[in-house]
Amino acid sequence: MRRRELIVVLGVAVAWPFAACAQQSSGKLWRVAALYPGSWDTPSDQAPFDAFRDELQKLGLIEGKNIVIDRRAAYGHSERIASLAEELLALQPDVFVAISPAAAVAAHRATSTIPIVMWGVGEPMALGLVDTLAHPGGNVTGTSTMSDESCAKSVEILHAAFPAAKRIAVLMSSNPSHPRLFDLVKTTAGMLSVRVIPVKAETPNGLKHAFAEMQEKGCDALLVMIDVVRPAIPSLAAESRLPALYQQGAFAGSGALLCYGASQKQIGRRTAYFVDRLLKGARPADLPVEQPVVFELTVNLKTAAALGLSIPDVVLAQADQVIE
Structure with missing residues (x-):
């Protein structure tokens, strides 16, 4: 396995004029809110959050000592x-961590004063967040x-792996980024x-119906757009x-055939x-x-063998x- 660093810093932060950096060392108990539209209950969801919490500890922010993390999941x-965002904001957090575009949009609509940290939100300018x-x-x-770039690349990888697949289902949810990203997928597919076929399952309860729809429409491959796991x-x-x-690696442990995306642990x-x-005084602006x-x-x-498929060398080389 080749491990790669994923993140590049675009600039340098400046100090928040009216914050006191000495607060963190003066017994202050910080409160951080975290909102996730998915579930905290599965290993694939918990692992990135554990990486987040471990990194906080390395930075001197330790739960139960100088920081409280209030979590909610939809x-x-x-x-x-939206109601979960309001619930968390009522706790008056010092920082709000919004995991996914839907969480970021909800938090942004609910407050213009509490600092919000997006967790892997694709194209935040298009969503009006920054x-x-x-x-x-x-x-x-x-x-x-x-996500714009990864959408195009995802279609290319799927086509390279299964060139005979001419009708690709694109599984979407109520994620506010999905309609715009589907247009990008459609352009690359063209x-x-x-041909790409949009199939929507707004909640987990709608997934079985969505797969039945894929079969009815004769889809012979599937692209799962980046979303909650x-x-x-x-x-x-x-x-x-x-x-x-799947446009995120979190599915790899669940038998996903192909996963392509940024490392959520690193994010x-x-x-x-x-x-x-932000807790030390930087301004989000x-x-x-x-x-x-x-x-x-x-x-x-393993999954490829179970489906009776072979993966071309051109894909394996990338x-x-x-997983064997």
Whole structure:
């Protein structure tokens, strides 16, 4: 496995004029809110958060000693995200960590004063969260995922792996980024003479119906757009005999055939960096958004064998991890 550093810093933060850096060493108990539209209950979801918490500890922020982390999860029910954001903000956190575009949008709508740290939010300018990556300009900063670029690359990898697949289902949810990202996927697919079929499952309860729709529409491959981790998807893809590419590595441990995306563990560590800087007095308006510059590709040959598929050498040569 080839490990690569993912994050490049776009600039240098300046101090928050009215904050006292000495607070952190003066017995202050910081409060951090964390909102995730998915679940905290699975290893794939918990691992990035553990990396975030471990990095906080390295930075001197230790739960139970000088920091409290209040977590909420929507368990895939997008209609709950806004109320959960309000619930967390009522606790008056010093920093709000928003994991996913939906969480970031909800937090941004609910407060213009509490600093918000995005956790891997694709194209935050398009969502109106920041003015520019180098100069966010408001109360939001954090990490992005360069999802525009990864969408195009995901289609290319899936096509290279299964060139005979001409009807690719694109699994979407109520994620506010998905409609725009689907347009990018459609453009790339058109260049490859591939048709993409949008299929939506707003909640986990809608997944079985979504896979039934894929079969009804004759889809012969699947692209799972970057979103909260829904652990049932790989098994449903296997039952449907659909070769699938997932736009995040968290699915790799659940039998996903192909995973392509930025390391969420590394993004979690960088999110901890932003929390630390903000608690020490940096202004989110001046703390540049960071982007991943290298993505990881995981290929699961066990899953390929179970589906009776072979992965071309051209794809294996690009893999950072091969599960055999």
